[in-house]
Amino acid sequence: MTRNPTTNAPSSLQDLVDLLKDDVKVKESTSKEKFLGAASSDGFGFCSVVFGWDMHDTVYSRELLISTKANGYRDIIASIDISTFRRIPWENNVPFFLLSFNDPDTKKPLPVDPRGTLQKTMDQAENMGFVPYAGVEYEYFNFKETPESAFDKKFHGLQPLTPGMHGYSLLRTQLNNKYFHELFDQSLAFDVDIEGHHTETGPGVLETALAYTSALRMADNAVLFKYLAKSVGMMNGIIPSFMAKPWANLPGCSGHIHVSMRDAEGKRNLFAVSDEELKTGRTGAANEDTRFISQEAEWFLAGILDGLADIMPTLVPNINGYKRLVVGDAYWAPNAVTYGYDSRAASVRIISPPSCPPAATRFEIRVPGADMNAYFALSAIFRLGLRGIEKKLPLTILPISKHEPEDRVNGKIQMLPLSLEAATARMMRPESIAREIFGDEFVNHYGGTREHEVRLWNEAVTNWEVERYLELA
Secondary structure, three states: OOOOOOOOOOOOHHHHHHHOOOOOEEOOOEEHHHHHHHHOOOOEEEEHHHHOEOOOOOEOOOOOOOOOOOOOOOEEEEEEEEEEEEEEHHHOOEEEEEEEEEOOOOOOEOOOOHHHHHHHHHHHHHHOOOEEEEEEEEEEEEEOOOHHHHHHOOOOOOOEOOOOOOOOOOOHHHHHHHHHHHHHHHHHHOOOOEEEEEEOOOOOEEEEEEOOEEHHHHHHHHHHHHHHHHHHHHHOOOEEEOOOOOOOOOOOOEOOEEEEEEOOOOOOEOOOOOOOHHHHOOOOOOOHHHOOOOHHHHHHHHHHHHHHHHHHHHHOOOOOHHHHHHOHHHHOOOOEOOEEEOOOOOOEEEEOOOOOOHHHOEEEEOOOEOOOOHHHHHHHHHHHHHHHHHHOOOOOOOOHHHOOHHHHOOOOOOEOOOOHHHHHHHHOOOOOHHHHHHOHHHHHHHHHHHHHHHHHHHHOOOHHHHHHHOOOO
16 A cells, blocks of 8 residues: 555545445446455456557567466456545546556566555565655656647657747746646646646756655656646647657756655654754765765665666666767766766755755656656665665765766766666676666566567667668668
8 A cells, every 4th residue: 555645545445435436437447346346355357468568569579477478468466556546637537546466376466567566665665664755857848749640740840839948937838828737737636746847948848846755656646647748738739748858959858756765654854964963964974965964865875876777777768768868968867877965967966955954855866767667766766775774885986076077988987878778788687786676577577678679679770770871871
């Protein structure tokens, strides 16, 4: 169960029955009777092929863990989490719940189920006396297109929602005022709280920061905001795109993640320094940049940096996402194992006093693009950080302010993998830290899905290749 149920979530099966007394169906068009039967048991059968094919319903290049010809693409169990109850305001308030997937024989969570993976991370933290908290910020391009018009154009020459570069503009939102405000208002009605919503740099770009909450609820909200934005967009003749790098010569779309941990009651920020330490900084801090974060936070940071290169496919899962990182500093997309106090040039930005109150102390992970899967990304970040705390890893890397430009080529700074192929190969090594924190089942399956993406990319012939080589090669 999520640590932070939705506003009107039922607390028992009888509450659920009462809640749905006037409904006849539940999203996705399941009869209320079937849904209540599943909610009162282990769940209902769901085709396992959702773990056996890609986003375009193409079966993976090689058979993986969950869904295969050998097992007949059998059913798995979809377990209903009634604490995630919402109503979809733009679909006549039809009831909506999130699911987790379990093995039909053992009834245990599938090792590659996104919600189950993050729930296991939450349990690991709880056993150590911590409650993970997080926030997600999405940048996304918006196009005056429909699925049909984009398809007819072969996804070329799409019309941006607005022209020009207008970050933080009050004026540009007036051009599509209805859509802009519907995104915010429908999010609130859908129990996906928003902290900030504004234009960002780029033609038709918006940024939406989701309100800070417990990590599992945050991942739910992050995934549901994409669903909401695309739904609201369709109703307005607009396609919002969370693709990481839709334009070669413009900034990409980030999916920045903010993380911290609180005590078991969810009240005290365990990354914050004490009132006494706030006066002069923590004694024994690794350097000036970490003076105003706790010892646990410094270990957590060291854990992230130690394993960052090994878990890259969980942060940057698609071929296109690495196009955002290749240009790196030119567009504020960090591509090295770096950190720094309040530094947007670093992969991990320390946000702490004196720039914020102690209670707001946190890390911003700036590597992910908007195409990341929030469940996997948050799981990777917190598992790395918890490993850092368990091992009391020392912070031996200097902050980014101490680096020289040549350090990126002389080996003093570790660069991150800059292609999905390289990132996947690194994650799948026998000695990978990803295997240590996730286990072999997850890495072999998830890595296999990323190898499938690489294979499809390597087989593709792009317009760039034809234009460059057709005549002159």
